[in-house]
């Protein structure tokens with residue numbers, strides 16, 4: 078480790094967003110690329126602390142102190158080689174990950190954590206710019222055929238690993254474009270889509286085959302897959318939206334967040350949305366019900382579309398600014414975070430329960446009736462919600478976006494036809510090798526974990542690839 082006092086002398090510096098007024102005029106990425114000098118300096122803040130909790134907290138087991146050190150010495154090539162050993166797509170996590178690693182960085186005990194995510198992003202961008210990220214096709218082929226269903230980060234990570242092991246890999250995707258939620262859920266201002274295309278070109282050059290527009294279990298019977306392939310990976314996500322079963326739910330102007338976000342991503346890709354189904358926030362008073370990444374992405378999208386106002390309702394209380402005593406380091410800090418979208422505008426209201434949605438008399442939503450709630454722990458330590466007296470209020474709104482999360486994978490079709498067992502949370506149950514109750518059928522990502530994160534999807538895809546390889550090669 079070259080900079081023994083780096084963390085004492087250098088302050089944490091995060092990536093800078095473009096000015097709000099400028100970025101609200103487009104859907105381009107919010108953050109500006111940092112200078113290499115800044116990233117080298119930030120790498121020198123890593124203490125190489127001996128027991129790297131950052132490494133443990135990362136679902137991929139990224140060997141972070143090593144690449145921090147290499148970056149601080151300006152050795153981008155070795156940093157990249159190490160980074161790519163554990164992570165197929167550092168450009169996705171470098172832009173999207175909440176950085177579980179930074180929450181566990183030893184430096185955060187008395188200082189600000191190392192900007193690990195920023196460094197990761199710059200290492201991979203440097204690698205692409207230098208032409209160091211090249212296809213790595215297999216040297217020998219096994220003759221085994223694997224079908225991957227779903228082209229989100231889990232399916233793509235598994236496909237790349239399996240191909241590099243020498244298997245013939247075909248990825249089936251129900252949408253017309255490859256990428257899963259990276260393509261159609263996450264807005265361009267968080268992840269521009271040429272970042273996905275750049276990586277897909279590498280997978281294609283390695284020999285991964287893509288079959289977009291194939292809805293397994295609907296347009297293609299599951300048995301066709303079972304007969305044509307030696308193993309199957311289900312990486313079809315957990316996109317069954319959680320609904321809000323309150324009176325007035327059937328009024329016009331109320332949509333699931335994903336319907337709304339997908340449309341905008343399609344527009345950004347140059348597609349035309351039919352006027353009769355288009356959802357547009359321009360001039361509307363928007364109410365986003367539900368916090369989290371999806372809710373924040375709705376806020377940013379509505380502001381860019383020119384909403385008259387954007388309000389978010391969150392059922393849970395506002396998190397504290399600092400760690401609570403029952404949330405010590407190195408746990409993930411449950412503290413208040415401001416996404417780039419929340420920096421841009423809109424109001425966030427916490428501890429609020431939506432009781433009903435009210436119409437304008439013509440079948441169009443016009444307001445939400447809500448009440449404030451308080452949260453207390455009961456004698457078993459479980460959180461209990463209580464409505465507060467005399468706090469009922471009405472929030473005017475003519476566009477409501479439901480961002481209440483996802484209740485699990487869509488069961489109708491592929492899952493039902495395969496008859497695989499489900500776990501208590503409704504996701505597809507697997508063993509430690511990611512094999513489901515049906516031999517030769519594996520599951521990974523949100524499909525087996527429930528709604529989660531990109532970093533977990535990549536990690537699960539890699540674990541599933543190992544499991545499939547073992548299954549196919551019978552331990553050899």
Ligand SMILES: Cc1cc2nc3c(=O)[nH]c(=O)nc-3n(C[C@H](O)[C@H](O)[C@H](O)COP(=O)(O)OP(=O)(O)OC[C@H]3O[C@@H](n4cnc5c(N)ncnc54)[C@H](O)[C@@H]3O)c2cc1C
Nearest residue numbers: 227229230231251257258293313314522523529530531534
């Ligand atoms: C709006 C939004 C914002 C998010 N923001 C972040 C973020 O900032 N950071 C972060 O870490 N995570 C974020 N997430 C979560 C993250 O996107 C997911 O955890 C991750 O994409 C899961 O990857 P996956 O490969 O398991 O599934 P998905 O990305 O959901 O991909 C599954 C794919 O399978 C396809 N499919 C489904 N059924 C079939 C079938 N029967 N046949 C063929 N194809 C099928 C789907 O069309 C889809 O393309 C966000 C999620 C949403 C919804």
